Amino acid sequence: MTHKRWSRLKRMAKTAGMYVVLTAIACLFVGPFILLISTAFKSDSQPVFSFPPQWIPDPPVWDNFHQAWNDIPFPRYMFNSFFLVGVMVPLHLFLASITAYPLARMRFFGRNFIFYGIIATMFIPPEVMLIPRFLLVKTLNMTDSYWGIIIPGLLGGFAVFLMRQAYLAIPRELEEAAIIDGCDPFRMWWSIMLPLTAPTTAALGVFSFISVWNSFIWPLIVLKSPELYPLSLGLAYLAGTFGFDVKSLAAGAVISVTPIIIFFLLMQRYFIYGMQGAVKK
Amino acid sequence: MSMPTPTQPVPQSQVPPRPRTRLGLRRFPWVPYLFLLPGVAFFVIFDYIPAFNALYLSFTKYHVLSPPEWVGLENYHDMLNDPSFWKALKNSFAYMVIMVPMLVVIPLFLAILVNQKLKGIHLFRVAYYLPVVTSMVTVSITWNYLYHESGLLNYLLITLGILSKPISWLLDVNTAIFAVALVESWKSMGFYMIIYLAGLQSVPQDLIEAARVDGANRLRIIWHVIIPMLRPFVALCVVMAGMGSMQVFTSVFMLTQGGPLDSTTNLTYLIYDLAFQKLNMGYASAVGMVLWVILLVLSILNFRLSHGGERMQ
Numbered sequence: 001m002t003h004k005r006w007s008r009l010k011r012m013a014k015t016a017g018m019y020v021v022l023t024a025i026a027c028l029f030v031g032p033f034i035l036l037i038s039t040a041f042k043s044d045s046q047p048v049f050s051f052p053p054q055w056i057p058d059p060p061v062w063d064n065f066h067q068a069w070n071d072i073p074f075p076r077y078m079f080n081s082f083f084l085v086g087v088m089v090p091l092h093l094f095l096a097s098i099t100a101y102p103l104a105r106m107r108f109f110g111r112n113f114i115f116y117g118i119i120a121t122m123f124i125p126p127e128v129m130l131i132p133r134f135l136l137v138k139t140l141n142m143t144d145s146y147w148g149i150i151i152p153g154l155l156g157g158f159a160v161f162l163m164r165q166a167y168l169a170i171p172r173e174l175e176e177a178a179i180i181d182g183c184d185p186f187r188m189w190w191s192i193m194l195p196l197t198a199p200t201t202a203a204l205g206v207f208s209f210i211s212v213w214n215s216f217i218w219p220l221i222v223l224k225s226p227e228l229y230p231l232s233l234g235l236a237y238l239a240g241t242f243g244f245d246v247k248s249l250a251a252g253a254v255i256s257v258t259p260i261i262i263f264f265l266l267m268q269r270y271f272i273y274g275m276q277g278a279v280k281k
Numbered sequence: 282m283s284m285p286t287p288t289q290p291v292p293q294s295q296v297p298p299r300p301r302t303r304l305g306l307r308r309f310p311w312v313p314y315l316f317l318l319p320g321v322a323f324f325v326i327f328d329y330i331p332a333f334n335a336l337y338l339s340f341t342k343y344h345v346l347s348p349p350e351w352v353g354l355e356n357y358h359d360m361l362n363d364p365s366f367w368k369a370l371k372n373s374f375a376y377m378v379i380m381v382p383m384l385v386v387i388p389l390f391l392a393i394l395v396n397q398k399l400k401g402i403h404l405f406r407v408a409y410y411l412p413v414v415t416s417m418v419t420v421s422i423t424w425n426y427l428y429h430e431s432g433l434l435n436y437l438l439i440t441l442g443i444l445s446k447p448i449s450w451l452l453d454v455n456t457a458i459f460a461v462a463l464v465e466s467w468k469s470m471g472f473y474m475i476i477y478l479a480g481l482q483s484v485p486q487d488l489i490e491a492a493r494v495d496g497a498n499r500l501r502i503i504w505h506v507i508i509p510m511l512r513p514f515v516a517l518c519v520v521m522a523g524m525g526s527m528q529v530f531t532s533v534f535m536l537t538q539g540g541p542l543d544s545t546t547n548l549t550y551l552i553y554d555l556a557f558q559k560l561n562m563g564y565a566s567a568v569g570m571v572l573w574v575i576l577l578v579l580s581i582l583n584f585r586l587s588h589g590g591e592r593m594q
Contacts, residue, residue, distance in 0.1 A: 018399060025391070026408040029471070032423045033411070035433060039426060049431035052440075099320030102313035111313070114321060121328040122584075125576045127528065127549045128569040131338065131556050132331030155323045185312045214416035216531045221557055232418045236535060239422055250426075253419045264414045268407055271414075271475075 033257075039250035040064050048246050064251035068238075071248070074255065076227055077234035080146075081213055081259075084230055088150055089208045093201055096159035101189055103160070104167030105175070115164075122157035126217075134221055148222040149230075153212070159204055166200035167193060199270075206263075206270045213260050231256040335573075338566035345560050356567035366568060368543050369551040372458060373575075376547055377526040379462040384522035385515060388470050392477030393503060406478075410471035417468065421535035424464045425451070428536075451537055454544045461545050464532050469525060473518050480514035481507065520583040527576055548572045 034055070039048055041060035068074055102108070103115045133152050134143075142148035170193060178192050194201075219233050226237060235256050238249055264271070339356055341349035360366045395406045412420060427434045428450040435447035450460040484507055492502050508515075530549045533539055539546035539554065546554070548568060556565035 015399065018394075018397065022394060022399075022402075022405045025394070026405055029409050029412055029467075032420075032427060033415075035426060036419075036423045048426070049429055051431065051436055053433050053436055095320055095323065098316045102316040106313040108310070108313040114317060118320070118324055121324055121332075123577055123580050124328060124332050125528070125573055127530075127552055128335050128566075128573045129328070129331050130552065131562050131566055131569065132334040133327065134557075135334070135562075136327070136331055152327050155320055155327075157324075157328075160320065185309050189316075210414050214414075214418075216416070216418060216534075217553070220534075221553075232416045235416075235422070236418050239418075239425075239535065246426075249422060253422045257415050257419045260414055260416070261411070264411070265407070268410075271410070 036250050037254055039247055040254045042247055044247075064245070064247040065255065067245065067248040068252040068255060072234070072238060072252075073227055074234065074252065077229055077231045078255075078259075080228060080234075081230040081232075084146070084149060084215075085209055085212050087146075088153060088212050089205055091150075091154050092159065092208045093205055095155045096163045096204065097194065097197070097201065098189070099155070100160045100163035101167055101193060104164045105170075105193070118157050118160050120157075122161070130217070130221060137222060143222055144224045144228065145222075146228065149215075149219055153215070153218065159208075162200060162204055163197065166197040170196050202267075203270045206267045209263060210260065335566050335569055338563055339570045340567075341563040343561075343563040343566075345562060349563060352563070356564045359564065360567060360571070365543060365546070365551065369546050369548050369568075370571070372543075372545065373527055373547040373549075373572075375458055376462050376465075376529050377523055379459060380466050380526040380529075381519060381522045383462075383466040384469065384473050384525070385518045387466075388473035388518070389477050389508075389511070389515070391470065391474040392481055393507065395474070396478060396481045406474075409474055412468045413471040415468075417531035418535060420464060420468050421532050424460075424467075425536060428460055452541055454541050457537055457541055457545050461529070461532050461536055462526075464536065465526070465529050468532075473522065476518055476521075477511065477514055480511045484510045517583070520579055524576060524579045524583065527572065527579070548575075 035053075038055055038057055041057040041062075041064070042048065042054075043057070043059065043061040043063065046054065046057060099118070103111060103118075137143055137148045137152060142151065174192060174196070175188065178188055183192070213230075214232055215230070216232050216236070219230055220236075223229060223233065226234070229237060235249075235252055238252050338349060340351060340353055342352050342355070343349035391409055395402055395409065426432055429435075430447045430449050434450065435444065438444040439447065448456060450456050488506055488510070489502055492506050497505065527547070528549055529547055530553065533545050533547065533550045534553075537545045539550050548571065552565050552568050552572065555561045555568065
C-alpha cells in the first residue's frame with residue numbers, strides 16, 4: 001500500500017464524513033416540512049401522531065387537499081396573494097428606483113436632507129407604526145380592502161437605500177457619453193441607468209415578493225372579510241377554526257407553501273446576491 | 282515668492298469644459314424633485330405623520346369610539362404599576378437571551394460548513410435557507426405537530442432516554458417561551474448563515490494558505506484566522522438577532538396566543554393585544570414608545586456596524 005493511496009483513502013473518508021454531517025443538518029431543516037407533507041397525505045384511518053411516527057402514508061391520499069381546497073375559499077386566498085404580489089412588487093420597485101436615482105446621481109438643493117430623512121424612517125419599528133397607520137388607513141376609508149394593504153406597503157427606507165447603492169456603483173463615463181449624445185434625464189434613467197441596476201432590482205423584487213406573500217400582521221389588522229384574506233391569513237384562520245381537521249390543515253399549509261418554494265428555487269441566486277449586496281455594500 | 286496668482290484670468294479657450302456629469306441639470310433643474318415627489322410624499326404620509334401621531338397617542342386615552350383625550354404621562358405612569366407590562370418586558374428580553382446566542386453561533390458554523398468546495402454544496406445551502414422563505418404561519422403549523430404531546434419531538438426525546446414522559450411543550454409555563462424561541466430561531470438561521478457566508482468569502486484566501494503552510498490544522502484556522510476576520514459580521518448578527526428577537530410576533534400568535542399565563546407574551550404581542558383586541562390604543566402606543574426606545578438603541582448600533590458612516594456620502 002503506497003502512501004499516496006492511503007492519503008487518498010483518508011481524503012475520501014473525510015469527504016464522506018462531511019456529507020454525512022451536512023445531510024444530518026439538512027434533515028433538521030427540511031424534516032419538519034417532510035412531516036407536514038406526510039401528514040397532508042394521510043387518510044382518515046391513519047393516525048396523525050403515532051409512536052413510532054409513520055413517515056410514509058400508506059396509502060397516500062388526496063382527500064385532504066380536496067377538502068382544504070373546496071371547503072374553504074382556498075382558490076380565493078390564492079388569488080388574493082397573487083394579486084397583492086402582482087400589484088405591490090412592481091410598484092415597490094418602481095417607487096424605490098425613481099426615489100433612489102436622483103439621490104445617487106444628481107446634485108440639487110436639499111439632497112442630503114431628503115436622503116437622511118428617508119434613511120431615518122428605517123429607525124421606526126413596524127410595531128410602533130401599526131396603530132397610527134391603521135388609524136390613517138381608517139381615516140382614508142381603506143380598511144377591509146386591498147388598498148389598505150397595498151398602499152402603506154409600497155415603499156420603505158431599506159429599498160431606497162439598497163437601490164441608491166446600486167446607482168452609485170455605475171461608472172460616470174456612461175452617463176457622460178449619453179449626455180453628449182443629447183439624452184434627456186428621463187431617457188437616461190429608463191434606457192441606461194435602470195437596466196444597469198437590474199441585478200439589484202431583481203434581488204429587491206425577490207425580497208419584496210417573499211415579504212408580501214408571507215405578510216401577516218398588517219393584513220390581520222386591516223382586513224375583516226375572510227374573502228379578502230391572503231393565503232397566510234387564510235391559513236391562520238383555518239388553524240384557528242375550532243374542529244378543523246389537522247390533516248386538511250396540513251394540506252392547506254402544503255398548498256400555501258408550494259408557490260413560494262418554487263419561486264425560491266427558481267430565483268435563489270438572487271437571494272444570495274441580494275443578501276450579500278445588502279451586507280457588503 | 283513666485284507662486285502663480287490664482288486671480289490671473291485664464292483665457293476662455295483653455296478652460297476645460299465643465300464636467301457635464303450632472304445630467305445637464307441646468308436645463309432641467311426641476312427633474313430631481315419630480316423623481317422624488319412620489320417617494321417623499323409617501324414617506325411623509327405613511328412614516329412621518331404616523332410616527333408623530335404614535336407619540337401623541339401615547340399621551341392620550343383613546344378607545345377608538347370617542348376622540349383621543351390628552352392625559353399627559355398617565356399611560357406611562359400606569360405602565361409602571363402594570364404587571365402585564367413588566368411581564369412582557371421581561372419576556373422580550375428573555376427571547377433575546379435565548380435567541381441571540383442561537384442565531385449568532387449556530388449559523389456561523391453552518392456557514393463554515395457550507396463554504397467548502399464540495400459537489401452539490403449548493404443544495405445544502407438551499408436546504409438550510411428553506412425555512413427563511415416560508416411563512417411563519419406554515420412554520421408554526423408544522424412545529425405545532427412537532428411539539429404535540431404525542432409528536433415527533435417527544436418521541437425522539439423519549440427514545441433517546443432524555444425524557445421519561447412526554448411534555449406539552451407549548452402548554453407548560455416553563456417550556457413555552459423556549460419552544461416559541463426555538464421555532465423563531467430555526468426559521469431564521471439560514472438568513473444569518475448567508476450573512477456569514479458573505480463574510481467568509483471576503484476572508485483573503487492567502488491568509489488561510491499561510492496558516493496552513495505554518496502547520497495549523499482546520500480547527501485552529503477557524504478559531505485563530507477565520508473567526509477574528511469575521512468579527513464585524515458577528516457584531517452585525519448580534520445586533521440584528523437582538524432586534525429580531527424583540528419583534529417576535531406571528532409565532533406567538535399562532536402557537537400560544539401569548540399563553541400559558543402570559544409566559545410567551547412580549548412587548549410586540551402586548552401592543553397588538555392592547556390596541557386591536559382591547560382597543561386601548563393610547564396605552565398600547567405608550568408601550569410602543571418603550572419598544573421604540575429599545576429598538577432605537579439596537580438599530581443605531583446596527584447602522585454603525587453595517588452600512589455606517591463612510592457609505593453615507
